[in-house]
Amino acid sequence: MNILLSFLVAVSAIVSSSWDKWMGSQLVFSMPFLAVYFKHLDMNDEKRFIFAIVYTLFYFANRYDIGFMAILFFVLYFLCDLFLSKFKHNFWTALLYFSMLSFYLNFLSFSFFSFFTGIILISILYFLNLRLITHGR
Amino acid sequence: MKKKLFFLNLFIILAIFFNLIKSAENIFYWISYPVDFLFSKVQQKFLSAGISADSFDKILETIESSPIRVVDTMEIKLSIPYGIIMSDDLTSFTVAANKKPKLNSLVIDENANLLGFVCGVFSNRVEVKKLGYGKNEFFGEIEGLDVLIKESEGNILVELPENFTFESTQVYINIPKYLLSVSESSTLMTGEFVSQYYANFFLFRSKKASNPVVYFLEE
Numbered sequence: 606m607n608i609l610l611s612f613l614v615a616v617s618a619i620v621s622s623s624w625d626k627w628m629g630s631q632l633v634f635s636m637p638f639l640a641v642y643f644k645h646l647d648m649n650d651e652k653r654f655i656f657a658i659v660y661t662l663f664y665f666a667n668r669y670d671i672g673f674m675a676i677l678f679f680v681l682y683f684l685c686d687l688f689l690s691k692f693k694h695n696f697w698t699a700l701l702y703f704s705m706l707s708f709y710l711n712f713l714s715f716s717f718f719s720f721f722t723g724i725i726l727i728s729i730l731y732f733l734n735l736r737l738i739t740h741g742r
Numbered sequence: 743m744k745k746k747l748f749f750l751n752l753f754i755i756l757a758i759f760f761n762l763i764k765s766a767e768n769i770f771y772w773i774s775y776p777v778d779f780l781f782s783k784v785q786q787k788f789l790s791a792g793i794s795a796d797s798f799d800k801i802l803e804t805i806e807s808s809p810i811r812v813v814d815t816m817e818i819k820l821s822i823p824y825g826i827i828m829s830d831d832l833t834s835f836t837v838a839a840n841k842k843p844k845l846n847s848l849v850i851d852e853n854a855n856l857l858g859f860v861c862g863v864f865s866n867r868v869e870v871k872k873l874g875y876g877k878n879e880f881f882g883e884i885e886g887l888d889v890l891i892k893e894s895e896g897n898i899l900v901e902l903p904e905n906f907t908f909e910s911t912q913v914y915i916n917i918p919k920y921l922l923s924v925s926e927s928s929t930l931m932t933g934e935f936v937s938q939y940y941a942n943f944f945l946f947r948s949k950k951a952s953n954p955v956v957y958f959l960e961e
Binding site for chain 2: 619620622623624626627628630631632650651654655657658661662663666667668669670671672675676679680683686687713714715
């Protein structure tokens with residue numbers, strides 16, 4: 606069960622990287638959404654970092670190349686995770702976690718329009734179902 | 743905390759591995775091929791809604807007056823595959839083509855300027871690496887001299903012989919026929935030399951595409 610779940614996480618990372626490659630700069634990046642949801646579902650560290658490794662390798666290999674920018678993205682993910690694990694889940698931490706990852710991806714592809722689309726979407730999604738996941742009914 | 747640091751180290755080791763063996767990066771292209779196929783179609787549908795009728799007429803006009811044709815040895819006229827640039831990116835652009843071209847074929851504009859090389863084919867959606875961002879090395883010709891042209895990290899490097907003098911900075915580099923076995927006239931690279939990079943390698947800046955119509959030349 607545990608192996609199956611981590612396999613599904615890796616597959617979702619591949620699908621997410623492909624969406625971001627084609628539609629990310631046109632519409633919205635999907636990776637920060639998945640990262641926020643995995644964080645709020647209280648997945649263990651292994652699965653969330655398998656997701657980050659697979660996503661970073663696939664996205665940067667297919668779109669740019671695996672270089673300093675890819676390492677910087679992974680370090681950003683690592684630092685965000687380390688810093689925000691001390692706080693309780695609430696609206697502002699979700700927004701901060703989302704916008705840090707999203708800003709870096711948008712900065713690389715010069716598409717700030719999709720950054721604002723993502724900010725609006727996450728603030729709607731938080732009050733729709735993310736709040737129910739963390740606090741129950 | 744220990745687990746997180748382990749994954750950070752693992753990623754850096756993987757990044758070093760894929761930089762040492764550059765051709766191992768191809769595995770990502772083949773694993774994500776089916777998903778890329780789907781989402782490239784989605785992108786085409788999304789972007790085709792934004793093309794206004796005005797620019798579409800202009801594109802059709804330029805396609806009809808296409809000056810580039812390939813003459814076979816049997817003297818049968820065949821038009822070569824062409825396409826329209828859909829979206830432009832930092833390192834690559836995507837093209838909606840009328841036929842499926844081969845991988846690694848050349849991409850030129852209507853004045854036969856070299857724009858890049860094909861790096862991904864998803865049916866009639868083609869992904870093209872811009873000139874400079876690939877890993878190709880090929881020979882060109884400048885004022886009757888054979889020179890080596892190299893791509894590295896977004897730069898185009900040209901190895902010139904020692905004590906080479908040129909009157910103007912604007913330079914045409916012919917890419918001779920042995921790279922393109924079928925075409926009549928050779929492909930050009932227009933641009934100017936910016937500076938000396940290292941040893942005898944000079945940094946070359948080529949002109950960018952002005953028209954959205956591009957053509958594919960298969961080797």
